[in-house]
Amino acid sequence: MGVRNVISHSFWICWKDLLEFSRSKLRLAMLVLMPLFMMVMVGFIFPTGNSISNTPIALVNSDTGAMGAAFVTQLKAINNNTHMMNLSSAKDFNDVKNKLQNSEVSGGIIIPENFSSEIHAGHQGVITIVIDQSNPQMSYTIQGVLTKTIEVIGEQTAIFNLSSTYHISIATATSLVTPYTVQSKGIIPGEPNYFQFVAPGIIAMVVMMALMTGLPHAISYEKEIGTLDGMLAAPINRLSIILGKVLAQTVRGMIQGFIILILAVVLFGVVIEGNILLVVFLILLTVFSFVGLGILITSFTENEETATMVMMTLMFPMMFLSGVFFPLQQMPWYMQDLAHFLPLTYATTALRKVMVLGADISAVGTEVLILVGFGVFLLAIAVPMFRRAMSK
């Protein structure tokens, strides 16, 4: 009877919360817009690997010989295929420097005066790449891409020279110049995709945010406007109140999670490799692991403002430390260690394994156990605290 009452009461409290929520058009709009913004923002803003496209680059050709002109022709031919660069010509280094300072270009390529003569004399021709130190990220990428391009041009020239000098086939010449070649093969079909990487993390994060912001808000708000007294004066278990609220916030979080899932698949070409039911289970488990924290914040904060502040303080480090946006492996070791104390880390890892790599339950067993552990531990502290806070 007791359990049945708790379930019935929490259902009605959840019903009330969702009804209230659904009556606000703005909130409904935000329910959809928030995940959309999140995906678009994260997907397009964060650096997506080491490619560049239509980057303005200044090209200086001080060489008067044939080799300089040949290099420029080859560079332009490659660029016509890849559209990496937006080439513009410049007079000399100082001209490139001016253009960099005026942000007209992001880098420069300089072919020196003695380029042809050096090559004819049997030396290497030196090509200078000018980089912008104020933007390290961009500089590294441009430097990498240009170096690679110039090396490819060099190899092609070498292969051609070798083939014509010794009368051997292009294929033989290629194997002589570049004996090794690399081939990448993933364990699932398709190219790696940054959305593929962030989508599971964002789902975990949005579910966390729904609970961490929604729960303290829902309870502190009712405390402040006085409606909580109505529930507290009714003959219902204190647990029903928190359970009803958790249920409502879970539904909200799950809806947002699914919107992200659909957006990721429909708009951003993410392929879900794993079992969708396992994905749902993991999302629910994520909810479970955060419920305690939400209740805990609600219990020891007096009003909504404090609750929001505490929640924000906890949420931001979790968002950035849990490998949602950046791989954990890129962080310094102490940050990696810290990340292992955050449930979101495990939620993200598990979801990523299942969604991207198609792992089954046994592959995420550790994460599942840890998330259950977090949930049980936090609830064991939070529920008694909540009961105490409600009967001051």
Next chain:
Amino acid sequence: MFSGLPGEHRIVTCSSCGMQGKVNIPGIFAQPVSNGHAIELSHLRKVFGDFPAVDDVSFFVKKGEIFGLLGPNGAGKSTIIRMLCTLTRPTGGSAAVAGYDVVKQAGKVRQHIGLVSEKMIMYDQLTARENLKLFGKLYNLPNDVLHKRIDELLSLVRMEKWADHRISTFSTGMKQRINVIRALVNQPEILFLDEPTLGLDPQSTAEIRELTRRINTEQGTTIILTTHIMFEADALCSRIGIIDHGKIVALDTSSNLKKLISGTETSTFEIELLNLKPDMISSVQSLSSVKSVVQEDPTHLFVRTVGNDAFDSIVDSLRKNGAKVRMVKNLEPTLEDVFLHLTGREAREKVSENTTSSSGQRHGPRRRRTQRIR
């Protein structure tokens, strides 16, 4: 028993005198802990930090009565209500509501009470019916009973037409009507009304008072009402407890409370003069029997006096100054006077003028003092 009281006054009641008849030994589970009173407080205390909000309060409320708790803001009325509704845990003492202990048998207490607190317990985005349904469900009412009950309650406050409109579209008066019937979904034996007319316009105030009376007479619900409006307590309550600084300073029927000061030779006269001049006021003021003179408007004076010959001396003095006295009225003491007499301060001192004056109710025969002389 009650501190700070002049000894010559007859002050009635404390909880111990309610203990006549059979005395029940409280059982562990859900056994009523006391005799037949609806509510019984025994040395109840609540301390917030160092501040005693409720300081050793004992009284009882009889079944079926409307009991008034009267006092200024911050006197401890709401804290008492919150303790009786199991929302706040007492620091000391005990209280029984509907026969159940508010701490040990809180669940049982909750089944038998309805609460209308200072803040409205309603969800603005839900309709009136949805609000009632939610609370009905929290009291485990089955659907058929609940629907019938909701219709009855809505017709009680003539709000059937508005049942499916959101609360946010209602006026304050309509909201409060729904708020009151919301507290009645579970047909409580005891209804707590904490400042139910606060901030309402005169018409709504009257409606809520009428509703309170009807709930009490038609359904036999015991009502405990807190207010700082003397008139309200006077009009509705069979017995009134005056509370100040967390203590009950007097408790009796309204008429008995008024007798407290009628014997003290203090009287207040309302005098209407057609040619009121400043020198008349100062001459009245100089009389030894006159304690204070207040000019209400260009023709009316309120004179507070001590002693039996005050009336004669005032009239003599006014005549000497050539005053044309149109009317002299010996005013009945009001609860306000009782309160002033017992606590030395006005009940409404912290309440905004708007709240009380916009209610349009005169809280006694006398009007507000508008201009104080000296």
